[in-house]
Amino acid sequence: MSAANLYLERPALTPAAEDLREEVRTFIAEQRDSGALPPPERIGLGFDVDMTQRIADRGWIGLTWPRQYGGQERSALERYVMNEELLAASVPVGAHWVADRQSGPVLLKFGTEEQKRFYLPQIASGNCYFCIGMSEPESGSDLASLKTRADRVAGGWRINGRKIWTTNAHRVHYMIALARTSPAEGARHAGISQLIIDLKAPGVTVTPIISMAGEHDFNEVLLEDVLVPDEALIGTEGNGWNQVSAELAYERSGPERWLSSFRLISELVDVLGADTQPSTQEELGRLISHLLALRQLSLAVAGMIEQGKSPNIEASIVKDLGTKFEQEAVRVARNIASAEDLVGNGRAPRLRALLMHAQQYAPAFTIRGGTNEILRGIIARGIGLR
Ligand SMILES: Cc1cc2nc3c(=O)[nH]c(=O)nc-3n(C[C@H](O)[C@H](O)[C@H](O)COP(=O)(O)OP(=O)(O)OC[C@H]3O[C@@H](n4cnc5c(N)ncnc54)[C@H](O)[C@@H]3O)c2cc1C
Structure with missing residues (x-):
């Protein structure tokens, strides 16, 4: 590929997508009115199994999947619009997020018929959640150096290793773990496979890691002689690297x-009102125009996924620019709150809470799902600069 090939066309949103947007907005308004969705005081994906159940009841988990596996066979763009609305309103979608976004699609693409029939309907009905078991204490960016091993035993695999930063491992059902299943002969990326681990299985120990914001979202997961059956292997043995690469475009x-910072921006705008300093208007205007440009870019990638492509480079561009924007938004909000004296003396307590949480949480934006340095390496290679 060269830079000339990186032309991204924003797809037109269909009437069905706009109808779904209205449906989701109505749902959100109902949730707010009933008290099930209090105004958030933190950013990020909240974990709320009741909310996940209500979303599943609408048929909104696995929206694009075939009906035979519990899906609705709707388009990727409709799913995009639905998620855009849910996230902008800070609906706590964290319980099903990973299963819906990437575990389910990976199973659809690489899984056996039995795996699809077993896991996908459970995910779509809001009863089965997944986490991602990629990172290890000594392997993050350089994932191919991972040490977790899955050794062949009669009828299955014995897994030993240690995963880290595993978001929600303490409250989901399964982890898709990346493990070495055969020696790296020649290519380092060969001999790695994806296996489904039941987190209740003997030999799995999940230990909390408390974040800088004082929250328990991620964990260390110790795997000691964990036995999984043959059916736990996803796709082809040794093809895990290619499968994970496909998964990362969704991620x-x-x-x-x-x-991620949208709630903070909207709260800031609400608190500010109309009477603001020119510098505030300029800063906010710049922020909103960046937001709109990012949305076009991200929608264009959703359009490519809709067409069945694997836009890894384009997805890396969205994540690099998008996460930097999310961090910049926190800095701008803090400057404006200070310049306009918005949060002192108990004023605007919700804005203050959001701001404080965002400041502690924002460093994660450019690390999770692959650091920005790594993404830039992928982009450079993709356009022929490396
Ligand atoms: C909020 C959050 C949630 C997460 N959830 C999960 C999860 O659920 N499951 C999971 O598996 N992982 C998860 N992670 C882990 C995340 O994927 C890793 O932290 C990330 O991939 C970086 O790996 P590392 O922490 O080992 O850092 P390192 O790889 O050690 O990197 C350290 C620094 O060196 C830089 N660097 C490394 N290599 C290069 C290079 N070749 N060129 C230039 N710079 C380089 C990096 O950019 C980074 O700045 C999560 C992380 C966060 C912050």
Whole structure:
């Protein structure tokens, strides 16, 4: 590929997508009115199994999947619009997020018929959540150096290793773990496979890691002689690297990569009102125009996924630019709150809470799902600069 090939066309949103947007907005308004969705005081994806159940009841988990596996056979763009609305309103979608965004699609693409029949309907009905078991204490960016091993035993695999930063491992059902299943002969990326681990299985120990914001979202997961059956292997033995690469396009391009700070911006705008300093208007204007440009870019990648492509480079661009925007939004909000004296003396407590949480949480934006340095390496290679 060269830079000339990186032309991104924003797809037109269909009437069905706009109808779904209205449906989701109505749902959100109902949730707010009933008290099930209190105004958030933190950013990020909240974990709320009741909300996940209500979303599943609408048929909104696995929206694009075939009906035979519990899906609705709707388009990727409709799913995009739905998620855009849910995220902009800070609906806590964290319980099903990973299963819906990437575990389910990976199973659809590489899984056996039995795996699809077993897992996908459970995910779509809101009863089965997944986490991502890629990173290890000594392997993050350089994932191919991972040490977790899955050794062949009669009828299955014995897994030993240690995963880290595993978001929600303490409250989901399954992890898709990346493990070495055969020696790296020649290519380092060969001999790695994806296996489904039941987190209740003997030999799995999940230990909390408390974040800088004082929250328990991620964990260390110790795997000691964990036995999984043959059916736990996803796709082809040794093809895990290619499968994970396909998965990362889903992980890197969605609206969650530029909407994390949106709640903070909207709260700031609400608190500010109309009477603001010219410098505030300029800063906010710049921020909103960046937001709109990012949305076009991210939608264009959703359009490519819709066409069945694997836009890894384009998704990396969205994540690099989107996460930097999310961090910049926190800095701008802090400057404006200070310049306009918005949060002192108990004023605007919700804005203050959001701001404080965002400041502690924002460093994660450019690390999770692959650091920005790594993304830039992927982009450079993709356009022929490396
Ligand atoms: C909020 C959050 C949630 C997460 N959830 C999960 C999860 O659920 N499951 C999971 O598996 N992982 C998860 N992670 C882990 C995340 O994927 C890793 O932290 C990330 O890939 C970086 O790996 P590392 O922490 O080992 O850092 P390192 O790889 O050690 O990187 C350290 C620094 O060196 C830079 N660097 C490394 N290599 C290069 C290079 N070749 N060129 C230039 N710079 C380089 C990096 O950009 C970074 O700045 C999560 C992380 C966060 C912050």
